[in-house]
Amino acid sequence: MAADPRQPKPLTRQTLTEGLWKENPVFVMLLGLCPALAVSNTAINALAMGLASTFVLLGSSLLISLLRNFIPKQVRIASYIIIIATFVTAVDYIIHALSLELYNALGAFIQLIVVNCAILGRAEAFASKNPVRHSLVNGFGMGAGFTLALVMVGAVREILGFGSLFGVALFGEQFQTWAVFILPPGGFFVLSFWLVLFAVVAKRRAAKEVAHGS
Amino acid sequence: MAPDSLGFIFLNAFLINNFVLALFLGLCPFMGVSGKIKTAAPMGAAVTFVMLVASSCAFGINRLLVRFDIEYLRLIAYIAVIASAVQLVEMTIKKFSPTLFRMLGIFLPLITTNCAILGMALFQTFLEYSFIQSLVYSLGAGAGFSLALILMAGMREKLDLANVPDACMGTAAALMIAGLLSLAFMGFAGLGG
Numbered sequence: 001m002a003a004d005p006r007q008p009k010p011l012t013r014q015t016l017t018e019g020l021w022k023e024n025p026v027f028v029m030l031l032g033l034c035p036a037l038a039v040s041n042t043a044i045n046a047l048a049m050g051l052a053s054t055f056v057l058l059g060s061s062l063l064i065s066l067l068r069n070f071i072p073k074q075v076r077i078a079s080y081i082i083i084i085a086t087f088v089t090a091v092d093y094i095i096h097a098l099s100l101e102l103y104n105a106l107g108a109f110i111q112l113i114v115v116n117c118a119i120l121g122r123a124e125a126f127a128s129k130n131p132v133r134h135s136l137v138n139g140f141g142m143g144a145g146f147t148l149a150l151v152m153v154g155a156v157r158e159i160l161g162f163g164s165l166f167g168v169a170l171f172g173e174q175f176q177t178w179a180v181f182i183l184p185p186g187g188f189f190v191l192s193f194w195l196v197l198f199a200v201v202a203k204r205r206a207a208k209e210v211a212h213g214s
Numbered sequence: 215m216a217p218d219s220l221g222f223i224f225l226n227a228f229l230i231n232n233f234v235l236a237l238f239l240g241l242c243p244f245m246g247v248s249g250k251i252k253t254a255a256p257m258g259a260a261v262t263f264v265m266l267v268a269s270s271c272a273f274g275i276n277r278l279l280v281r282f283d284i285e286y287l288r289l290i291a292y293i294a295v296i297a298s299a300v301q302l303v304e305m306t307i308k309k310f311s312p313t314l315f316r317m318l319g320i321f322l323p324l325i326t327t328n329c330a331i332l333g334m335a336l337f338q339t340f341l342e343y344s345f346i347q348s349l350v351y352s353l354g355a356g357a358g359f360s361l362a363l364i365l366m367a368g369m370r371e372k373l374d375l376a377n378v379p380d381a382c383m384g385t386a387a388a389l390m391i392a393g394l395l396s397l398a399f400m401g402f403a404g405l406g407g
Contacts, residue, residue: 030245030385034329038238078297081326085290093286108336111289115329117242183400184236188393195386203381 011134019142025118026149026191027198032118036150037187039109043166046154048102050147052091052110054140057119059087061139064127071128080123081114088113118146156190157181220350223343227354230403233330234362235396240330244363245388247321254367256314257321258360260303262353265331267299268292269352272335273345292335293326300326330359365395 025031035053040046063083064071071079092110096103103110113119122142127135159165161182163175180186233239240261247257275291304322308315315322325331334355338348369391378387 031242033241033245034238037241077323077326078294081293081297082290085293089286089289092289108333108340111336112239112329112333114289114293115327115332117324117327120327180397184238185393185396185400187238188389188396192386192389192393195389196381199381199383199386 011137015134015138016141019138019145020148021145023142024145024149025121025142026146026153027194029118029121031121032116032146033191035109035112035116036146036153037184037191039106040150040154040157040187040190041161041182042158043151043154045102045105046150047147048095049106049109050143050150052095052106053113053116053119053146054143055091056084056087056113056116057122057139057143057146058136059090060084060119060123061127061135062132064123065130065132065135068128076128077120077124080120080128084119084123085114118142152194153187153190156193157186161186218347220347223347223350224354224357227334227351228358228361229399232358232362232399232402233333233355234359235392235399237333239333240328240359243321243324243328244359244366244392245385246324247318248363248366248388249370251364251367251371253317254363255360257318258356258363260307260318260322261325261328261330261359262356264296264299264303264325265334265352265356265359266349267302268296268331268335269338269348270345271295271299272338273348276339288339292332296331296335297326330355362395366392369395 019025023029026033026036032053035049039049060080060083064080067079067083088111091113095106095110122139126138130138155165159170160178161180163169163171163177178186181190227233231237234241234244243257243261247253272292272295275295276288279285279288279291300323303325304315307318307322334352338351341351343351366388370388373387373391382390
């Protein structure tokens with residue numbers, strides 16, 4: 001906490017975009033892996049999970065940022081978790097009311113948003129030190145990045161495992177589905193493939209920059 | 215075996231629906247502490263202990279919540295219990311083995327946000343297990359978590375010596391191994407049925 005909290009850094013575009021790509025919670029920081037793999041067997045489930053987490057992230061960022069000068073340092077983690085749990089309970093009831101089908105598909109993982117380390121991490125690293133506006137923008141960026149990552153994993157698994165995307169069949173009847181991709185091992189494999197792909201791209205880019213520099 | 219017999223409940227949590235490899239719970243410590251067997255085994259033991267404490271507390275709390283018709287507080291009550299149990303384990307380890315305490319580092323307090331524990335508490339509530347069944351279930355879940363952690367650590371120790379393509383180094387390779395382990399554990403699916 002080097003910066004004085006009363007003189008916040010100006011609100012820049014980076015506040016929003018860092019969560020989207022450069023510090024993407026799933027691909028870069030490897031936080032919140034459990035929901036990212038568990039409910040990403042179809043793109044729709046992944047999207048719903050991403051949106052629910054974003055809602056919790058925004059709500060908790062708002063409240064924690066508002067209360068940041070009142071919460072004693074010693075009990076901050078406990079306070080954050082209770083605030084997050086409150087919003088998760090709300091989301092749980094909202095999804096239950098909106099769509100029973102979705103509620104059953106996501107199962108216990110809605111309630112398990114409480115222990116998504118990406119959300120607690122944001123509370124500790126950002127919302128507790130920054131004013132409301134910054135925290136909301138940053139929370140939105142992180143939530144969008146989390147949703148993006150989930151949908152990217154979910155889309156690949158759905159295309160390979162069901163031969164469809166967002167429930168729309170992509171291939172003809174004769175498409176042989178790869179059941180393994182909708183089963184647990186598929187989640188590990190797809191996330192691993194994305195990480196390898198990003199590592200290769202980053203390497204190429206770095207090599208190109210070196211070539212240009214010299 | 216009958217689906218509600220104690221042996222089946224243990225086997226179910228331990229192998230068939232392994233918390234890490236089949237239900238994707240507790241992946242953060244699974245990826246974080248599985249580098250060496252030396253740290254993986256105590257971590258597994260710590261998680262198992264917290265699970266046992268959390269399971270028995272959660273059972274009592276759920277009774278109270280249902281009695282007073284305030285089930286919407288379940289999530290908040292459970293997480294508070296787990297946080298206290300973790301604090302207890304942390305103090306115990308710090309007192310009896312400072313070396314181990316330093317080795318586990320940040321991952322010890324992070325057991326609180328280990329979804330395997332909260333997940334176990336929620337599942338035992340959904341499945342309406344009795345007190346003894348809950349204890350056996352949490353013991354199986356803890357043992358399954360430890361098993362996955364130790365298996366993974368053994369493989370990663372070997373992986374350090376292997377020649378892996380640069381792009382696959384680190385997490386990507388670890389995830390692929392986890393995928394293969396998970397594939398192997400799917401073979402237990404028909405067990406005890």
